[in-house]
Amino acid sequence: MSTAEQIRSEIPTAEDGERLSGLILELQTKGLRITTEFERRPGGAGPSDAGMIWVEGQPLTVPVDSDFVTDTPFSLEAEDVGFGIYRDGTRVASAAPADRPKYYSMNTADGTPYWQIALMHLDSLASTVLQTCAYWGNDDQCKFCGIGVSLDSGNTVKVKRPEHLAEVAVAAKELDGAVDVTLTTGSTYGKDRGALYVGKCGKAVKEASGLPVEVQFEPPEDFSVIDKVADMGIDSLGIHVETFDPEVLAHIAPPKARTGIERYFAAWEYAVKRFGEGQVTTYVIVGMGEDPELTIEGCKRAIDIGVYPFIVPLRPVPGSLMADVVPPPADYTERIARQVAPYLIERGITADKVAAGCARCQACSPLGAIEQSMKLSASGKKLIPVKSL
Numbered sequence: 482m483s484t485a486e487q488i489r490s491e492i493p494t495a496e497d498g499e500r501l502s503g504l505i506l507e508l509q510t511k512g513l514r515i516t517t518e519f520e521r522r523p524g525g526a527g528p529s530d531a532g533m534i535w536v537e538g539q540p541l542t543v544p545v546d547s548d549f550v551t552d553t554p555f556s557l558e559a560e561d562v563g564f565g566i567y568r569d570g571t572r573v574a575s576a577a578p579a580d581r582p583k584y585y586s587m588n589t590a591d592g593t594p595y596w597q598i599a600l601m602h603l604d605s606l607a608s609t610v611l612q613t614c615a616y617w618g619n620d621d622q623c624k625f626c627g628i629g630v631s632l633d634s635g636n637t638v639k640v641k642r643p644e645h646l647a648e649v650a651v652a653a654k655e656l657d658g659a660v661d662v663t664l665t666t667g668s669t670y671g672k673d674r675g676a677l678y679v680g681k682c683g684k685a686v687k688e689a690s691g692l693p694v695e696v697q698f699e700p701p702e703d704f705s706v707i708d709k710v711a712d713m714g715i716d717s718l719g720i721h722v723e724t725f726d727p728e729v730l731a732h733i734a735p736p737k738a739r740t741g742i743e744r745y746f747a748a749w750e751y752a753v754k755r756f757g758e759g760q761v762t763t764y765v766i767v768g769m770g771e772d773p774e775l776t777i778e779g780c781k782r783a784i785d786i787g788v789y790p791f792i793v794p795l796r797p798v799p800g801s802l803m804a805d806v807v808p809p810p811a812d813y814t815e816r817i818a819r820q821v822a823p824y825l826i827e828r829g830i831t832a833d834k835v836a837a838g839c840a841r842c843q844a845c846s847p848l849g850a851i852e853q854s855m856k857l858s859a860s861g862k863k864l865i866p867v868k869s870l
């Protein structure tokens with residue numbers, strides 16, 4: 482049995498939830514110093530520069546390689562049995578680094594290593610099916626993104642084939658306990674922005690493995706593309722605006738700014754009708770200089786139409802245009818997440834109801850742990866607020 486199958490567990494009490502969500506926030510923003518062998522993902526899109534770790538049953542991707550990590554008070558230490566997370570030498574939590582997945586030693590019939598086709602992110606299988614983007618390397622490149630970094634490193638395949646992804650998904654499920662699949666793509670100049678190809682990959686994966694699948698793409702020119710992707714049997718859909726602050730969007734992601742935030746809302750509204758409430762998600766990256774009030778307002782408006790705003794603190798990707806930026810302070814992210822989480826709970830579209838993808842996994846966000854602790858607190862368990870360790 483894999484680490485993934487053994488470890489994910491509910492937070493037992495509201496007190497544990499408060500303590501753990503505070504720790505998760507700090508780890509996500511300050512990073513973790515590694516003194517032992519560790520499964521990590523350098524470069525790329527999504528949770529790049531990430532160590533993969535379970536902290537008291539909660540999944541976490543954590544910065545381990547960026548320059549700012551040299552200042553972190555947190556370290557991962559091997560213990561007589563298992564591992565611990567230490568803050569300035571004091572043990573603060575138990576930890577279990579992700580195993581190296583067993584399927585990483587396998588190859589396709591044409592000799593492509595499985596790990597170059599899709600990676601395990603704790604208990605989720607993930608792949609960027611088109612590792613190129615129409616905006617990469619020109620003035621339109623999103624400043625936080627690292628999609629071309631992995632490609633240049635030679636660690637991945639430029640175009641993943643549906644049948645290869647399907648083969649890897651079956652192995653990841655059977656050998657390593659993958660519970661869902663997240664497929665993203667760089668944007669294309671095509672009118673569908675790559676949606677039909679990532680959808681086709683998702684369909685092949687789902688048919689072969691039976692795992693729930695999330696696909697991610699930019700708003701297509703014609704929304705009937707969303708219908709076509711839904712008809713392929715895909716479970717969840719990510720259409721990522723990244724920020725609700727139009728000035729920051731214009732600076733950080735010019736093509737997304739040209740699409741316009743209102744167009745994202747229109748695409749989400751359309752998609753919710755096909756995928757259902759809580760199955761359509763958007764990344765909301767905080768710490769890029771945005772107005773926090775606009776951010777909270779945008780998240781609430783998205784929730785109102787059934788969209789899950791997946792709040793993540795900026796994780797500067799080495800090799801990206803924001804490589805030298807530092808993540809926001811933990812209390813900044815916490816303030817935003819704590820105003821959004823109760824709204825999600827009230828609306829009933831919490832992380833535990835998302836079928837597949839980043840919002841299901843929650844390893845890059847503090848939101849899932851905050852939701853859990855707020856639900857426990859509301860259920861009447863005595864809460865002792867502990868915000869820092």
Ligand code: SF4
Pocket residue numbers: 526614615616617621622623626627628666667668734
């Ligand atoms: S659209 Fe932006 S974030 Fe997405 S792959 Fe292209 S450059 Fe990266």
